[in-house]
Amino acid sequence: MKEYRPSEIEKKWQNIWEEKKVFETSEDMEKPKFYALVEFPYPSGQGLHVGHARPYTALDIVSRKRRFQGYNVLFPMGWDAFGLPTENFAIKHKIHPREVTKKNVAMFKRQLKSIGFSFDWSREINTTDPNYYKWTQWIFIKMFEKGLAYKREMPINWCPSCKIGLANEEVVGGCCERCGEEVVRKTKNQWMLKITEYADRLIDDLENVDYLESIKNQQINWIGRSEGMEVSFKISGKDDVLKVFTTRPDTLYGATYMVIAPEHPLIKKYAEEIKNIDEIKEYQEYASKKSDFERTELIKEKTGVEIKGLKAINPVNQKEIPIWVSDYVLMSYGTGAIMAVPAHDNRDWEFAKKFNLPIVEVVKGGNVDKEAYTDTESGTLINSELINGLEVKEAIEKISNWLEAKGLGVRKTNYKLRDWIFSRQRYWGEPIPLVHCDECGWVPVPEEELPVLLPEVENYEPTDTGESPLANITDWVETTCPKCGRKARRETDTMPQWAGSSWYYLRYTDPHNDRELASKEKLDYWLPVDWYNGGMEHTTLHLLYSRFWHKFLYDIGIVSCKEPYKKRTAHGMILGENNEKMSKSRGNVVNPDDIVNEYGADTLRTYEMFIGDFEKSVPWSENGVKGCRRFLERVWRLQDMVVDGDEYSDELETSIHKTIKKVSEDYESLKFNTAIAALMTLLNEFNDIGQITKEDLRIFLILLNPVAPHITEELWEIVNLGGMLHEQTWPEYDEDKIQEEVIELPVQVNGKVRGKIIVNIDDPQEVVREKAMKNESIMRHIEGKDIIKEIFVAGKIYNIVVK
Known part of the structure; x- marks a missing residue:
C-alpha cells in the first residue's frame, strides 16, 4: 500500500471530473430535477476563507447524493462582483475596478476548485458581465414601465472628505467608517423601487415555503405589518x-x-x-x-x-x-x-x-x-x-x-417596510438604463440598445458635487431621446450591489441565452429552487429583495411560480480558535489554501462538516482538523483489509443497513456531523473484525463520497470495484435488516427499573424471566416477597409486581 498523498489524489480527480464534465447539468428535462443554490460570493481581495467552505460543502454533499439517486442536479456558482469595496480598492491603488474584479475572481475560482466542489462551471455567471447586467437593466425598465421605479428626494449620509454617499452601515458614531470625517445628511434625488406594493404578499406567501421559522420571522418583522x-x-x-x-x-x-x-x-x-x-x-x-x-x-x-x-x-x-x-x-x-x-x-x-x-x-x-x-x-x-x-x-x-x-x-x-432606495452615486455598478428629456421626461433605453455599458474612464473617483463619476463623462452623458429625438442626458446614478444578486438564480438556468433573461421552458423546469442555503445575515434584505423581484417577474409572466425558493436554510459562522469572529484585524483568519496544502481538501471538507451543529456558530480547532486527517488515513488503509465477496459480511450486514439509513437521512437534514460519526463507528467495526468484503467497502465508499470525494474515488479505483465511483447508485437499506436482534431490556419491580438484561428481541416471557432471575440487582428487590403479577411486553418492558 502506498502512502496517502492528498495533493496527488485530489488534483488527479479534479482533472478527471473536469475532462469528463461529470458535474455539468443535463438538458434532459424528463429526469426529476434538484436545484441546489448557495449564495454566490463577493470576490474580495482577501480571498476565500474557511467560513465560505462550510455552506458550499453542505449543499455539495446533498447535490452529490442526489446525483447518485438519479436526479438531474443544477448546482451552480458565480460572482456578485459589483460594489463599493472593489471601487474603493481601485481608487486607492489606481487600478480599474474591472481588473481588480478579474484578479479576485480568478483567485476565488482556483480556491473553490481546489476543494473539489461539484459546481457546474459551464454555467458560471458574473454580475459585472454586460451579457448578465443587460437583463438586470431590462428588469429595471420593466419595473419603470409598471410604475414600480420612481424618483424622489431622499436624505443620504454624505462624507465631505470622500465625497460620496454612504450606506447606514458605513457610518459609525456619526463618522465615515473609511476616513473618520464627520458625516452630514444631504438630500438627493434618488431612484426608488416600490417594494411596499408587495408587502402583504411578501408576508402571506411565507405560508407556502419551507423556511426556518427564524428566517420567516425576520422577513415578517422587517416588513412590520x-x-x-x-x-x-x-x-x-x-x-x-x-x-x-x-x-x-x-x-x-x-x-x-x-x-x-x-x-x-x-x-x-x-x-x-x-x-x-x-x-x-x-x-x-x-x-x-x-x-x-x-x-x-x-x-x-x-x-x-x-x-x-x-x-x-x-x-x-x-x-x-x-x-x-x-x-x-x-x-x-x-x-x-x-x-x-x-x-x-x-x-x-x-x-x-x-x-x-x-x-x-x-x-x-x-x-x-x-x-x-x-x-x-x-x-x-x-x-x-x-x-x-x-x-x-x-x-x-x-x-x-x-x-x-x-x-x-x-x-x-x-408597515415598517420602506420603498427601496435604488440609486448609488458610484461608478462600479450597473448603469440605470434611462435618459432624461426636457420634453418627454424619463424615457427607457430601447431594449435593442441594451446593455447600457459602463464607459471606459481614466478617473472614476467621486465628484465634488456628490454626483456619480459618470456625470463627468460628457460624451457618454449627452445623448438623444429615444422617444422624440431631441437632446437628452443619461442617468448617471448606478444600481446597488443588491440588483444583480436579486435574480441570479434565474440566469443559472439558461446562462448563455442572448435573446431573453432565460427560456420559459428552462425556467418552468428548474424553478422554484429546491434548496437555498446561506448565511443568516442575508435572510432579511437580500431574501426580501429577491422575493420581491421574483414576484414582479411572476406578475409579468416571466416565471410561473410565486416564490423563488422552496426551501431556505442557514448555517452558523466558523469562529477563530479564540472563539471570536474571524477577521484580519484579530489575526485569527484561517485560509483554506493552508489546510488543503497541509492536510488535503478531503480533510478540510470532513472537518467543516464534523465540526458541530451546522446551524450553530463553532470555533475552529487545529486539533479537530488533525483528527479528521487521522480518520481519512484509517479509511485509506481499508484497501489492505479487502477480501473477495459480492455480499455483506455476516457480522456487518445489520450495521451497514443501519448506517445507510442514518447517513441518508442525516445528509438531507443538515446533520452532517452525526452522519460522519456513524461512518466512523462503522469503520471501527471494520477494524474490529479485521477484514471486509468488496461489497462492504463499496457501500462505505459511496456513503462517504459526498463528504470526501477524492479519497473515495481513488480507493474505488485501487480496489477495482468497477467503473468510477461517481457513476454509481445510492444504496438503499432494508427495513427488516435494521431491526435490533439483541436489545437491553429494562426490568421493573413495582414500576421502578431495578436492572437491565440482554435478550433477543423475540425471546418469550419464560426466557426473559429466567434471565431476570439471574440478575443480582433485580433479585435484591424481589427476594423474600410474593410475586403477584408479571407484565411483559416483548422487546419493550418486563414489570414484576411483588407484595
Missing part, C-alpha cells in the same frame, strides 16, 4: 393636525406629550412662531449627522427639545399637551410623529423620565413611578372615561369606533 388607527391631534390655535399611527388607541388617555421627527415640515412652517427656533435648528443639525440605524437604536441616551410656542390637543380629553422634537422618530416611518404614552411604552417612559414629563397610567399594571418599564399588553382600562373597566381588546374596538364616528381617526394597516 400592523393593524391600528391613524389618529388626528389638532394643533392648538391652528388649522393643522398632527396625524399619528397607533396599534393601541385604547391608551390615548395616557398620551401626555407628542414627538415629531427633526425633519418634520411643521417646524419649517411655523418657524416664526416657535420661540426657541435656534435651539431646534441646532438639534436638527445634531440629528442630521446620525444614520437612521443609530437614531432608532433602543439602547441609547434619549435626546430632544420641546417646541415652545406649539401645543397639540389630545382628541379624547381635549387637554393641551407639549410637542417635542427627537431623533428617535423618523420622518420616513409612519407619519413622522408619535403620541407618547410613557406609562405603557418603554422608549416613551425613558424619555419622560429624563425630561420630567407626566406619566399617566391607563392600563392597570403600567408604569408611573417605577424604576423599570413593564409591558402591558393586556389588562383593564383605568383613567379613561369612555372605556374604563374594559379589557384591552374590547377597549381598542370601542375607542376605534368612537374615533371613526367623530372623524378623529381611521382604521389603517401600517
Whole structure:
C-alpha cells in the first residue's frame, strides 16, 4: 500500500471530473430535477476563507447524493462582483475596478476548485458581465414601465472628505467608517423601487415555503405589518393636525406629550412662531449627522427639545399637551410623529423620565413611578372615561369606533417596510438604463440598445458635487431621446450591489441565452429552487429583495411560480480558535489554501462538516482538523483489509443497513456531523473484525463520497470495484435488516427499573424471566416477597409486581 498523498489524489480527480464534465447539468428535462443554490460570493481581495467552505460543502454533499439517486442536479456558482469595496480598492491603488474584479475572481475560482466542489462551471455567471447586467437593466425598465421605479428626494449620509454617499452601515458614531470625517445628511434625488406594493404578499406567501421559522420571522418583522388607527391631534390655535399611527388607541388617555421627527415640515412652517427656533435648528443639525440605524437604536441616551410656542390637543380629553422634537422618530416611518404614552411604552417612559414629563397610567399594571418599564399588553382600562373597566381588546374596538364616528381617526394597516432606495452615486455598478428629456421626461433605453455599458474612464473617483463619476463623462452623458429625438442626458446614478444578486438564480438556468433573461421552458423546469442555503445575515434584505423581484417577474409572466425558493436554510459562522469572529484585524483568519496544502481538501471538507451543529456558530480547532486527517488515513488503509465477496459480511450486514439509513437521512437534514460519526463507528467495526468484503467497502465508499470525494474515488479505483465511483447508485437499506436482534431490556419491580438484561428481541416471557432471575440487582428487590403479577411486553418492558 502506498502512502496517502492528498495533493496527488485530489488534483488527479479534479482533472478527471473536469475532462469528463461529470458535474455539468443535463438538458434532459424528463429526469426529476434538484436545484441546489448557495449564495454566490463577493470576490474580495482577501480571498476565500474557511467560513465560505462550510455552506458550499453542505449543499455539495446533498447535490452529490442526489446525483447518485438519479436526479438531474443544477448546482451552480458565480460572482456578485459589483460594489463599493472593489471601487474603493481601485481608487486607492489606481487600478480599474474591472481588473481588480478579474484578479479576485480568478483567485476565488482556483480556491473553490481546489476543494473539489461539484459546481457546474459551464454555467458560471458574473454580475459585472454586460451579457448578465443587460437583463438586470431590462428588469429595471420593466419595473419603470409598471410604475414600480420612481424618483424622489431622499436624505443620504454624505462624507465631505470622500465625497460620496454612504450606506447606514458605513457610518459609525456619526463618522465615515473609511476616513473618520464627520458625516452630514444631504438630500438627493434618488431612484426608488416600490417594494411596499408587495408587502402583504411578501408576508402571506411565507405560508407556502419551507423556511426556518427564524428566517420567516425576520422577513415578517422587517416588513412590520400592523393593524391600528391613524389618529388626528389638532394643533392648538391652528388649522393643522398632527396625524399619528397607533396599534393601541385604547391608551390615548395616557398620551401626555407628542414627538415629531427633526425633519418634520411643521417646524419649517411655523418657524416664526416657535420661540426657541435656534435651539431646534441646532438639534436638527445634531440629528442630521446620525444614520437612521443609530437614531432608532433602543439602547441609547434619549435626546430632544420641546417646541415652545406649539401645543397639540389630545382628541379624547381635549387637554393641551407639549410637542417635542427627537431623533428617535423618523420622518420616513409612519407619519413622522408619535403620541407618547410613557406609562405603557418603554422608549416613551425613558424619555419622560429624563425630561420630567407626566406619566399617566391607563392600563392597570403600567408604569408611573417605577424604576423599570413593564409591558402591558393586556389588562383593564383605568383613567379613561369612555372605556374604563374594559379589557384591552374590547377597549381598542370601542375607542376605534368612537374615533371613526367623530372623524378623529381611521382604521389603517401600517408597515415598517420602506420603498427601496435604488440609486448609488458610484461608478462600479450597473448603469440605470434611462435618459432624461426636457420634453418627454424619463424615457427607457430601447431594449435593442441594451446593455447600457459602463464607459471606459481614466478617473472614476467621486465628484465634488456628490454626483456619480459618470456625470463627468460628457460624451457618454449627452445623448438623444429615444422617444422624440431631441437632446437628452443619461442617468448617471448606478444600481446597488443588491440588483444583480436579486435574480441570479434565474440566469443559472439558461446562462448563455442572448435573446431573453432565460427560456420559459428552462425556467418552468428548474424553478422554484429546491434548496437555498446561506448565511443568516442575508435572510432579511437580500431574501426580501429577491422575493420581491421574483414576484414582479411572476406578475409579468416571466416565471410561473410565486416564490423563488422552496426551501431556505442557514448555517452558523466558523469562529477563530479564540472563539471570536474571524477577521484580519484579530489575526485569527484561517485560509483554506493552508489546510488543503497541509492536510488535503478531503480533510478540510470532513472537518467543516464534523465540526458541530451546522446551524450553530463553532470555533475552529487545529486539533479537530488533525483528527479528521487521522480518520481519512484509517479509511485509506481499508484497501489492505479487502477480501473477495459480492455480499455483506455476516457480522456487518445489520450495521451497514443501519448506517445507510442514518447517513441518508442525516445528509438531507443538515446533520452532517452525526452522519460522519456513524461512518466512523462503522469503520471501527471494520477494524474490529479485521477484514471486509468488496461489497462492504463499496457501500462505505459511496456513503462517504459526498463528504470526501477524492479519497473515495481513488480507493474505488485501487480496489477495482468497477467503473468510477461517481457513476454509481445510492444504496438503499432494508427495513427488516435494521431491526435490533439483541436489545437491553429494562426490568421493573413495582414500576421502578431495578436492572437491565440482554435478550433477543423475540425471546418469550419464560426466557426473559429466567434471565431476570439471574440478575443480582433485580433479585435484591424481589427476594423474600410474593410475586403477584408479571407484565411483559416483548422487546419493550418486563414489570414484576411483588407484595
